[in-house]
Amino acid sequence: MPPLDDNRYLKGGPVAARIIAEVRAAAQQATDEGFRPKLVSITVGDVAAVDVYVRNQRAKAELAGIDFEERRFPAELTAGELEAAIHGMNADPRITGIIIQRPVPAHIPIKAIQAAVHPLKDVEGMHPASIGNIVYNQLDLAPCTAAASVELLRATGLDLKGLEVVVVGHSEIVGKPIAFLLMSEGATVTVCHHMTRSLAAHARRADALFVAVGKPRLIKADMVKPGAAVIDIGINAETLPDGSSRIVGDVDTESVKEVASWITPVPGGVGPVTVAILLRNTMVALNRQRAVYRATFGTAEATLAAE
Ligand SMILES: NC(=O)C1=CN([C@@H]2O[C@H](COP(=O)(O)OP(=O)(O)OC[C@H]3O[C@@H](n4cnc5c(N)ncnc54)[C@H](OP(=O)(O)O)[C@@H]3O)[C@@H](O)[C@H]2O)C=CC1
Numbered sequence: 598m599p600p601l602d603d604n605r606y607l608k609g610g611p612v613a614a615r616i617i618a619e620v621r622a623a624a625q626q627a628t629d630e631g632f633r634p635k636l637v638s639i640t641v642g643d644v645a646a647v648d649v650y651v652r653n654q655r656a657k658a659e660l661a662g663i664d665f666e667e668r669r670f671p672a673e674l675t676a677g678e679l680e681a682a683i684h685g686m687n688a689d690p691r692i693t694g695i696i697i698q699r700p701v702p703a704h705i706p707i708k709a710i711q712a713a714v715h716p717l718k719d720v721e722g723m724h725p726a727s728i729g730n731i732v733y734n735q736l737d738l739a740p741c742t743a744a745a746s747v748e749l750l751r752a753t754g755l756d757l758k759g760l761e762v763v764v765v766g767h768s769e770i771v772g773k774p775i776a777f778l779l780m781s782e783g784a785t786v787t788v789c790h791h792m793t794r795s796l797a798a799h800a801r802r803a804d805a806l807f808v809a810v811g812k813p814r815l816i817k818a819d820m821v822k823p824g825a826a827v828i829d830i831g832i833n834a835e836t837l838p839d840g841s842s843r844i845v846g847d848v849d850t851e852s853v854k855e856v857a858s859w860i861t862p863v864p865g866g867v868g869p870v871t872v873a874i875l876l877r878n879t880m881v882a883l884n885r886q887r888a889v890y891r892a893t894f895g896t897a898e899a900t901l902a903a904e
Pocket residue numbers: 742765766767768769770771772789790791792793796809810811812830831832833867868871
């Protein structure tokens with residue numbers, strides 16, 4: 598596939614639309630068969646960074662034929678209360694998937710809360726069991742942003758086998774799962790973080806550069822190999838001199854786009870695909886639940902006959 602000109606942007610919209618169309622067909626079929634998918638989003642306190650994400654989740658879920666419910670809890674909620682609410686949702690057969698929007702207030706231990714979501718309802722792939730599956734090369738349900746970033750790289754048509762990839766940022770939700778997904782695909786992966794001695798030297802070797810740090814313009818043109826694919830995951834709010842604000846990524850897009858063959862814009866790159874993957878993960882979760890249902894109830898005759 599040639600570079601995605603006109604201006605070398607690797608846009609998320611078309612990739613997201615394709616995924617959502619697939620999800621929509623699957624959701625319609627499941628609904629016809631009596632298993633209507635439903636996604637519940639949990640937000641604790643007021644977090645501006647989450648609002649856009651939840652708004653897009655609702656809009657795209659509606660488009661895909663997945664029910665969407667937002668549960669907002671006050672910032673003073675205790676960890677015990679949140680866990681109890683999650684246990685209730687785990688046991689509710691009408692709920693397919695649960696996503697806990699990050700960040701949560703500091704007094705709530707996020708890892709324990711993520712582990713409270715039943716692995717079969719863990720549509721974000723953040724339960725320790727889900728993360729473990731990625732290490733074991735079971736890749737069909739991965740953390741949404743990581744999966745979205747890899748999906749965008751795939752859209753370039755580059756062969757991932759043996760590809761020299763550098764991931765900047767090693768958070769549990771983004772950088773680390775990206776590295777594991779790419780290793781599974783046969784890429785050669787280098788992971789950089791704030792203690793990395795020469796970020797530029799590593800970044801310049803990359804055929805594909807993933808950046809998930811949270812620092813505007815961290816990656817400049819002289820840190821990018823000519824012809825590379827650059828996947829910009831950062832979402833940073835920036836205030837302009839006139840007082841208005843806008844969203845920028847972690848890459849100095851204006852200069853890097855002259856060097857790279859592909860670059861994801863912010864907004865309009867990884868974000869929309871992240872939302873689409875969340876919906877796809879909801880269908881993966883539904884199918885797993887249906888398999889359990891069949892395994893448990895599909896043998897009723899045998900069970901009755903044995904009595
Ligand atoms: N598009 C989307 O769907 C999503 C976008 N995001 C965005 O992605 C970005 C990263 O998010 P997230 O992973 O949650 O953030 P975290 O703050 O959890 O992680 C940031 C990572 O960047 C590393 N880092 C910090 N400074 C440097 C540096 N100077 N050079 C190299 N590495 C550095 C940190 O390393 P260390 O730990 O060693 O300090 C850490 O691993 C944010 O802008 C966020 O808004 C996040 C989620 C979804």
